[in-house]
Amino acid sequence: MKRLFKETWGVRWFGWRKIPLIWFVRPEVLVLNPKEVRIRIPFRRRVKNHLGSMYFGVLAVGADLAGGLAAMEHIRKSDVNVALIFKDMQAEFLKRAEGDTVFTCVDGDAIQQLVQSSIDSGERMEMPVHIIATVPDRFQDDPVARFRLTLSLKRK
Secondary structure: OOOOHHHHHHHHHHHHHOOHHHHHHOOEEEEEOOOOEEEEEOOOHHHEOOOOOEOHHHHHHHHHHHHHHHHHHHHHHHOOOEEEEEEEEEEEEOOOOOOOEEEEEOOHHHHHHHHHHHHHHOOOEEEEEEEEEEOHHHHOOOEEEEEEEEEEEEEO
């Protein structure tokens, strides 16, 4: 997978300035387009739990980044100031993540419509965003976790 250098450093810079935990886990942007976002968090000592798999808090960071970056890109392209937050989260942990973990969000089209709706109405708009976590080196495309985050947007 091709690593997007500029986008990766943009995410890390944002983490360093605003959310240090993002900087700490060293995410890499693998895919960033209007339909799909793919983020990889490398598997190393700083992200492991006591059993040697990825700590569930780090998995939550990856899901947050994949869904949040998808929304941030559509907001950025709109040139309108829109506040973004996740209202809630549901997670299903299926297997132990014991390798570099990839977080994929393919809800880009729906997110784009939500951004436009929040801009047009000026009201808070919400929708569920789905993220799948995989460990390609161990389980190919079989998910190790599934996340559903409720994205909440409002024009400032």
